[in-house]
Amino acid sequence: MEQDLSPDVLMRRLKTGSVSPIYLFYGPDEFQLEFAIARIKEMLIPETMRELNSRSFYCDDDPGKVVFDALDSARSFPFLADRRLILLRRLEKLSAENLELLASYAKNPAESTCLICISARADFRIGFYKTMRSLGAVVSFRELRERELIPWIKERAGELGLRMGEEACEYLCQLVGVRLIDLHSELEKLSLRYGSSAIGVEEIKELALNSRIFSVFELMDAFSMRDRKKAIPVLERYIEEESGSRAWDLKLLGMFNRQVNLLLKSRALMRKGMTAQELASRMGLRPFQAQKLLQQSAKWQIPELIRALKLLYDADGLLKTGGDPPLVMKYILAAL
Structure with a gap:
């Protein structure tokens, strides 16, 4: 055949x-x-x-x-x-x-x-x-498997004159996600900015530094690692960029809620002794995403995550009844 x-x-x-x-x-x-x-x-x-x-x-x-x-x-x-x-x-x-x-x-x-x-x-x-x-x-045209994603990024980058190592490719995936259209769009931006050159993590950060995607990624990362010192200024930058957008506060609250649920599920599976590979299979994540989630969930205890969900529920009520969005968001980070 x-x-x-x-x-x-x-x-x-x-x-x-x-x-x-x-x-x-x-x-x-x-x-x-x-x-x-x-x-x-x-x-x-x-x-x-x-x-x-x-x-x-x-x-x-x-x-x-x-x-x-x-x-x-x-x-x-x-x-x-x-x-x-x-x-x-x-x-x-x-x-x-x-x-x-x-x-x-x-x-x-x-x-x-x-x-x-x-x-x-x-x-x-x-x-x-x-x-x-x-x-x-x-x-x-099936969807790419996990092991095919990084080679795909390298090949597309090569076609644009960029040289990217595995670490840079994985960081791009963490920042942008795994949708090929989004990855290709970022590669084109890197090509326009840097021309034919080697691209590492720092070049990707520099390009993305002022983007909304990067701000959200950095904020969720700092929140998940319980790094309040880093999270507060990133939140302030995000608020400055997005405060004119419709319902930005409820969208951000939804992202916090999703992240806490991921951490809670990961923490529960971690207690059962699951590896990053097993976690990726169970939760439908890429292995590098699962590895990072395991590192983040290790910073939390299950009762703390349950309390976080309750706090986010209360914050939702405050926002819907006239609470000041920046103040509510800063309170979430300070309380957790």
């Missing part, structure tokens, strides 16, 4: 100039999927001709007509370009009859067109999907 291509294999083939006349893209990782489409479009069509030589079709309404129009467009010649790109989205909406039309086209596609069929899921018991797999034209 033919194996589905991974996004990395697809990218390597694209770099050699190899673009198939038809693909099936499927899976939940929308960022990598759209990133691949953008690369193919850049390769196939000169910028000035892209609008005239690319079309998107959606299979939501009148799917029979949509498939007919998409295939008619795929068989048309490009306009002042060598290739054209046709996107047929939401294939999961199609009937077996419509999929059979696509299967027939897939066996003899127009060489001047790249037709990308996009589906949220794929059933390889069905003829069209079987045909695509036999052609080696299926790309699976």
Whole structure:
């Protein structure tokens, strides 16, 4: 049986100039999927001709007509370009009859067109999907596994001219999260700021220092480590940045509440002797996130965390009855 291509294999083939006349893209990782489409479009069509030589079709309404129009467009010649790109989205909406039309086209596609069929899921018991797999034209965009995340960051950083070690990559994940679209956005900012250079933790901190994301991250970190001396000035900076935003105080209170619940659950599992790896599996965290949570929860006792939840509940009542938000937030840090 033919194996589905991974996004990395697809990218390597694209770099050699190899673009198939038809693909099936499927899976939940929308960022990598759209990133691949953008690369193919850049390769196939000169910028000035892209609008005239690319079309998107959606299979939501009148799917029979949509498939007919998409295939008619795929068989048309490009306009002042060598290739054209046709996107047929939401294939999961199609009937077996419509999929059979696509299967027939897939066996003899127009060489001047790249037709990308996009589906949220794929059933390889069905003829069209079987045909695509036999052609080696299926790309699976599954979510990255833990062990793949850091290499992905390094590769994307390399494409932008950045050199990042594992420590810097892990810190970026802790700061931004694990959504690829957010990670790529931060890498682009690092590239614009530092150009082609080595990037370490300090460069990431410097870029993020005045950002709301960094302020929240630093505040939750200091709070979890019970570092009041560090937490108070970070809170003051956050208040200065966010005080004009709607309901900033209730949003921040929600973040505190979430963090305390994570610490409480981690502390309870820690008492059972769980390792960071076991904790990550149980709580749906990345291993480096679980390791950090274990270090933070070791600073607390379960009765203290239960008291913290009660304090946050009372703070919610104060805020909703006219309490001064900055004063309430500072009281939370002082009391815990």
